[in-house]
Amino acid sequence: MASRPELKVEDEGGFVRFFRNLPSNGGDTIRIFDRGDYYTAHGEDATFVARTVYRTTSVLRKLGKEPGLESVTMSITVFRNFLREALFRLSKRIEIWESSGKMSWKVKKHASPGNLQDIEEELGGQLESAPIILAVKVTARASEARNVGVCFADASVRELGVSEFLDNDLYSNFESLLIQLGVKECLIQADGTKKDVELNKLRTIADSCGCAVSERGFADFGTKDIDQDLTRLLRDEMAVGSMAQTDLKLAMGSAAALIKYLGVMSDSSNFGQYQLYQHDLSQYMKLDAAALKALNLMPGPRDGSKTMSLYGLLNHCKTPVGSRLLAQWLKQPLMNVEEIERRQQLVEAFVEDTELRQTMQEDHLRSIPDLYRLAKKFQRKMANLEDVVRAYQVAIRLPGFLGTLEGIMDEQYKDPLEAEYTSKLREYSDSLAKLQEMVETTVDLDALDNHEFIIKPEFDDGLRTIRKKLDRLKYDMGVEHARVGKDLGQEIDKKLFMENHRVHGWCFRLTRTEAGCIRNKKQYQECSTQKNGVFFTTSTLQGLRREFDKHSDNYNRTQSGLVNEVVGVAASYCPVIEKLAGVLAHLDVIVSFAHVSVHAPTAYSRPKMHPRGTGNTILKEARHPCMEMQDDVQFITNDVSLERGSSEFVIITGPNMGGKSTYIRQIGVIALMAQIGCFVPCSEAELTIFDCVLARVGASDSQLKGVSTFMAEMLETANILKSATKESLIIIDELGRGTSTYDGFGLAWAISEHIVKEIGAFALFATHFHELTALSDTYPQVQNLHVVAHISDSPPDGAHAESRREVTLLYKVQPGVCDQSFGIHVAELVRFPAKVINMAKRKADELEDFSGKHEDGYVAAEKEDVEEGSRLLKEVLVRWKREVEAEGLSGEQQVERMRELVGADERLLANPFFKGVKAL
Numbered sequence: 001m002a003s004r005p006e007l008k009v010e011d012e013g014g015f016v017r018f019f020r021n022l023p024s025n026g027g028d029t030i031r032i033f034d035r036g037d038y039y040t041a042h043g044e045d046a047t048f049v050a051r052t053v054y055r056t057t058s059v060l061r062k063l064g065k066e067p068g069l070e071s072v073t074m075s076i077t078v079f080r081n082f083l084r085e086a087l088f089r090l091s092k093r094i095e096i097w098e099s100s101g102k103m104s105w106k107v108k109k110h111a112s113p114g115n116l117q118d119i120e121e122e123l124g125g126q127l128e129s130a131p132i133i134l135a136v137k138v139t140a141r142a143s144e145a146r147n148v149g150v151c152f153a154d155a156s157v158r159e160l161g162v163s164e165f166l167d168n169d170l171y172s173n174f175e176s177l178l179i180q181l182g183v184k185e186c187l188i189q190a191d192g193t194k195k196d197v198e199l200n201k202l203r204t205i206a207d208s209c210g211c212a213v214s215e216r217g218f219a220d221f222g223t224k225d226i227d228q229d230l231t232r233l234l235r236d237e238m239a240v241g242s243m244a245q246t247d248l249k250l251a252m253g254s255a256a257a258l259i260k261y262l263g264v265m266s267d268s269s270n271f272g273q274y275q276l277y278q279h280d281l282s283q284y285m286k287l288d289a290a291a292l293k294a295l296n297l298m299p300g301p302r303d304g305s306k307t308m309s310l311y312g313l314l315n316h317c318k319t320p321v322g323s324r325l326l327a328q329w330l331k332q333p334l335m336n337v338e339e340i341e342r343r344q345q346l347v348e349a350f351v352e353d354t355e356l357r358q359t360m361q362e363d364h365l366r367s368i369p370d371l372y373r374l375a376k377k378f379q380r381k382m383a384n385l386e387d388v389v390r391a392y393q394v395a396i397r398l399p400g401f402l403g404t405l406e407g408i409m410d411e412q413y414k415d416p417l418e419a420e421y422t423s424k425l426r427e428y429s430d431s432l433a434k435l436q437e438m439v440e441t442t443v444d445l446d447a448l449d450n451h452e453f454i455i456k457p458e459f460d461d462g463l464r465t466i467r468k469k470l471d472r473l474k475y476d477m478g479v480e481h482a483r484v485g486k487d488l489g490q491e492i493d494k495k496l497f498m499e500n501h502r503v504h505g506w507c508f509r510l511t512r513t514e515a516g517c518i519r520n521k522k523q524y525q526e527c528s529t530q531k532n533g534v535f536f537t538t539s540t541l542q543g544l545r546r547e548f549d550k551h552s553d554n555y556n557r558t559q560s561g562l563v564n565e566v567v568g569v570a571a572s573y574c575p576v577i578e579k580l581a582g583v584l585a586h587l588d589v590i591v592s593f594a595h596v597s598v599h600a601p602t603a604y605s606r607p608k609m610h611p612r613g614t615g616n617t618i619l620k621e622a623r624h625p626c627m628e629m630q631d632d633v634q635f636i637t638n639d640v641s642l643e644r645g646s647s648e649f650v651i652i653t654g655p656n657m658g659g660k661s662t663y664i665r666q667i668g669v670i671a672l673m674a675q676i677g678c679f680v681p682c683s684e685a686e687l688t689i690f691d692c693v694l695a696r697v698g699a700s701d702s703q704l705k706g707v708s709t710f711m712a713e714m715l716e717t718a719n720i721l722k723s724a725t726k727e728s729l730i731i732i733d734e735l736g737r738g739t740s741t742y743d744g745f746g747l748a749w750a751i752s753e754h755i756v757k758e759i760g761a762f763a764l765f766a767t768h769f770h771e772l773t774a775l776s777d778t779y780p781q782v783q784n785l786h787v788v789a790h791i792s793d794s795p796p797d798g799a800h801a802e803s804r805r806e807v808t809l810l811y812k813v814q815p816g817v818c819d820q821s822f823g824i825h826v827a828e829l830v831r832f833p834a835k836v837i838n839m840a841k842r843k844a845d846e847l848e849d850f851s852g853k854h855e856d857g858y859v860a861a862e863k864e865d866v867e868e869g870s871r872l873l874k875e876v877l878v879r880w881k882r883e884v885e886a887e888g889l890s891g892e893q894q895v896e897r898m899r900e901l902v903g904a905d906e907r908l909l910a911n912p913f914f915k916g917v918k919a920l
Contacts, residue, residue: 005038005073007061016064018105019043028212029093030086032079033105039079046072052090053082080122087113091185091212094119113212114185115262117380120373133262134211135187135254136174137221138167138198146198148174149250151258152181152279157372157578158270158379160233160258162251163279170715171205172723176286176692177279178209180332187257190215208289220260221253229259233274248278269379285333285675286692286723290716294695294731295668296626297330307629310669314678316595318365321372321581322588329589333675335689337611343590343677344606346420349413350594351679357598359404360591367397368588371581378571385443385453385563388570391577392439395432398580401425421587428580435573442566450500455559455566466555473548477506480540484508484524488517499535504528506545507537590677597679601628601635604679607670608686613727617642617671617762620684624666625673628681636811637683640667642762647783649756651773652766653818654787659811660766661697661733663787667764668693668731690729690762694720697733717751721759730755730763745769756782773817786818787811869913876901876908 009015019042025031030048033040041049042063049072050057062068074082086092096109096119109118114133116123134152148171149164161181167173178186186206191199206213264270292298299309306312311330317323334340350357369390377383405422408414439445444456457467477498485492490510492498497509504527510518515534518524525542527535537545597604602623610616621637628635636659641647652660670680674687696716713735720730735748748769755763756779765772776782788811827837880901884894908914 004059004078005075007040007063007071007073009063012064016069019069025095029095031095031097032074034096034098034108038076039074040071041074042069042071044070046070049074049082052085053078083111083119083122087111087116088184091210093212093214112185112214114183117262120376131185132181132183133185133187133258134178134181134183135216135221135258135261136202137189137250137253137257138202139250146171147250149248149252149254150174150177151251151255152183153258153262157376158273159275159277160255161277161279162248162255163281164248164251165281168722169201170719170722171201172288172719173281173286174202175205175209175288175719177281178206178211179287179289179292180281180284181279182327182331183209183211185214186211187214187216187220187254187261189221190217205289209292214261216257216261220257223249223252223256226252226256226259229256229265230276232271233259233264235272235275267380269381273379282691283335284331285335285672285690287331287333287672288692288694288716288719288723290697290719291668291693291695291731292331294665294697294733295672295693296665297672298327307626310626310673313626313629314592314596316361316592317588318361319368319584319588320370321368321585322365322592325585326589326592329676330672333672334677335612335675335691337609337689340609340675340677340689342416342420343593344609344679345413345416346590347593347597347677347679348606349408349410349417350591351597352413353408353410354598356404356408357591357594360401360587361595364397364401364404365584365588365591368394368584371577371584375574375577375581378567378574378577381571383567383571385455385566388439388566389443389445389448389453391432391570391573392436392443394577394580395429395436398425398429398432402429421583424579424583428576428583431576432573432580435570438566438569442562454555455562460558460562462558463555466551466558469551470548470555473544473551477541477544477548480538480544481508484538490514490517497533501527501535504535504537505549506541507535508541509533509535593678600625600681602681602683604681605684607674607680607682609674610686610688612689612691615686615688616644617667617687618685619667619670619680619682619687621682622666622670622685623681624662625669625681627662627666638663638811638813642667645781648760648781649752649763649775649779650765650783650785651752651775652764652785652787652813653768653770653773655818658787659813660787662811663813664731664733664764664766665697668695668729671729688762689727691725691727692723693729693731694724695731695733696720696735697731721751721754724755724759724761726760728759728761730761732763732765732767734767735765745771748772749775753779770817784815784817785813786816787813865911866913869908869911872905872908872911873914876905 022031025045027044030041030045032045033042040046046060047057047070050059053074054072060070060072063071083094086094091113094109094111095107096111097105098108100106111119112133114131116131132152132154134150136148136150138149139147146167146169147164148167150162152161153159163177165173177183183206186202188199188202188206203213259265264274287295287297296309298311299306306315311327314330315323315326317326334343350360371394374383374387374390377387402422402425405417405425408417442455442459444452444454447454455463457463481492481496481498485496488496488510490496495511495514498506499509500506501509507527509532511533512529515529518526518534518536523538524536525538527537529535604625617640619640622640623635623637642650652663654660666681670682670685671687671690672693673680674685675689696713717732717735720732724730732751735744735751748765748767749772752763752765752772752775755761756775773784776784827840832840880894880898883889883897889897902908
């Protein structure tokens with residue numbers, strides 16, 4: 001960790017008094033004070049920063065007299081890391097205060113997970129997904145249905161989305177919408193009493209989807225001024241009142257709250273720039289929060305490897321806009337077969353043509369900056385000449401994209417690529433030609449080598465004069481560079497460098513190994529020692545540098561009017577840059593899909609898609625895409641068959657760790673991959689389109705929120721029963737474990753029967769309740785599968801005869817029912833004490849006896865019969881062992897001798913206990 005800045009405050013007492021008089025920030029907002037070249041936090045915020053960033057409170061210092069104000073400092077780098085952690089992982093709000101005179105501080109910047117406009121520069125644009133912020137307003141009816149109206153925005157793109165829909169009492173449509181949009185922050189009407197049940201439900205759902213919740217007053221959701229505000233904001237000149245979206249009264253209330261929260265009306269550069277569109281919830285597959293977790297869609301905070309999440313696995317995008325679009329696509333799987341096949345066709349083009357794929361990734365896409373962020377800087381009038389050059393560099397790369405795409409010979413792919421990319425890129429390239437021409441005429445492109453962004457000196461007489469002086473000074477510095485090199489005996493530009501340092505200006509640098517040659521020589525003044533060497537100067541260079549800086553400032557002042565003009569012209573190209581960003585993001589994701597499909601341990605294949613409500617799902621040699629990427633995993637493939645009438649509801653039994661969970665989850669992952677247009681990890685695949693994936697997996701305890709394991713399980717299941725349709729895919733991994741065996745089994749049976757009879761959805765149910773498999777006797781659409789375990793009959797070589805039988809998990813799924821459980825075997829694998837294992841086996845046997853070993857062929861035995869049978873069997877075994885060792889019998893002879901000895905012992909054959917053992 002870099003050294004922390006020293007805490008220096010001029011009037012400590014005055015600042016402490018000012019800080020303590022501030023109103024409470026509610027615990028969710030962290031106040032940070034900008035002190036120029038470092039930042040500070042105070043009070044409880046200081047403790048929070050110390051624990052979050054430095055992981056220790058020993059960094060805290062006290063300001064003022066006892067008891068003192070806890071304070072902590074952060075360098076600029078540490079502050080930026082803190083911002084990411086606080087906003088994205090901990091969902092906090094940030095206020096950045098700046099000094100406006102002696103002991104006068106004002107909030108200059110606000111930031112929250114869904115509103116990053118003020119701090120985009122500090123974050124450096126490294127965002128995994130767009131920061132979507134959403135406002136919601138509901139009215140509950142007397143019946144079960146609720147009316148929900150939402151408005152949402154990505155503050156970096158000038159669009160407002162609205163949607164209004166009916167929902168059930170669990171708000172499962174609202175939950176799907178939060179996931180589809182990847183919402184980071186949710187505005188909800190304030191409820192001071194926290195007694196409003198509906199608002200509490202919305203809060204809980206937003207929380208489970210990882211959204212920060214902001215409460216706003218009821219007045220903020222009023223629609224009094226919304227028509228007038230939208231008239232000023234929207235790009236289209238038409239009257240707002242005539243737009244269909246404005247009939248959505250609840251959504252308009254949400255829009256009012258969102259516009260106020262983002263402060264959109266206070267920035268006149270927004271007027272006439274926004275677009276309003278309606279989001280249709282049904283155009284995408286619905287996912288709930290449980291499915292998001294079950295399918296490992298997005299990276300978790302503790303994911304070690306990139307490939308542990310589907311996003312990490314598929315993200316080989318080369319541009320920030322591509323990575324963000326991928327995150328969006330993963331949460332918005334398509335429902336339209338034509339659209340899916342269009343994407344598949346494009347992916348196939350890049351799968352089949354290796355050179356096309358590699359050229360796109362390595363030569364073209366890699367060099368594209370974050371175009372949305374660039375356009376935003378122009379829109380907010382924060383752009384400079386460097387941003388103009390960035391836009392220019394994108395424009396001059398477009399002919400490269402076009403040349404590569406136009407060089408495709410295969411007619412099968414030429415037309416789809418032409419429609420999706422080539423024609424659009426040609427149009428945007430033509431539109432940007434004038435920008436390119438302007439930059440080449442006005443900007444000094446040769447100066448870019450020195451990382452200087454300046455107007456060409458030939459463009460203005462004043463600039464030409466100053467440039468001549470600067471060139472003369474640069475020449476004189478070169479002369480001094482050569483003189484110093486000769487004096488020190490160091491080769492220039494190999495050992496001795498002249499550089500424009502951001503702090504010291506023009507100075508010399510020696511590598512640290514060579515730096516000894518300037519020690520004790522007064523004519524050389526050291527500036528600083530850094531990792532890359534020792535910086536120093538001479539009195540001659542200092543004089544030249546001062547004059548150079550003076551003329552540089554003069555150059556910048558003289559050119560500032562011209563720069564503003566150039567930036568203003570470049571800003572008019574924003575609409576083209578935004579459209580170009582959309583096309584290149586799409587291209588980036590498609591190429592990324594192709595890259596993953598080709599480079600998987602076994603290549604992915606293109607699935608055949610059936611329209612919604614038709615066809616079956618048949619997967620050959622299916623794999624879990626994330627699991628097969630793990631080191632040392634030889635993935636066992638399995639076939640999958642979900643067919644109407646014969647295998648709609650599949651029950652999977654088998655040992656713990658046998659692969660049940662992986663099997664059912666991989667089907668959900670493959671269905672989702674197919675519906676985003678990606679190839680899938682199977683040798684062959686055909687899939688029907690699912691309208692939603694609903695999951696109930698793992699014991700997601702929420703005790704901190706007052707919800708038990710069992711309650712969480714029941715809530716997830718209730719959501720499934722209320723949301724699922726005939727076209728859904730349901731994944732249930734264990735059910736009813738949080739309560740007694742009998743209750744749990746009863747619930748599992750009733751829920752399964754309801755899904756089979758009433759809903760008719762495709763469902764996969766992994767369970768330890770083997771009795772559940774009896775459902776297939778009543779319902780032909782229920783199929784039983786089991787994961788296979790191989791049990792060796794004899795102990796391994798060299799082991800004692802009484803050592804445990806070896807159980808090998810084969811991870812193969814086959815038809816039929818698993819006839820036993822292997823829980824105790826797992827306990828053995830993790831080295832439970834032998835006493836515990838033996839007690840478990842004994843108790844399990846007792847329970848099995850108690851619950852009635854009434855299978856066919858089992859013969860009941862009294863206690864005396866058990867003791868007598870055991871004694872007789874032991875005698876036979878001792879005699880058999882003695883004879884085997886004395887005569888050195890082979891394996892087959894040993895088995896034959898055992899049969900003879902048992903067959904000759906009439907008392908043993910008549911014993912009821914032995915008869916029962918033999919029958920098993």
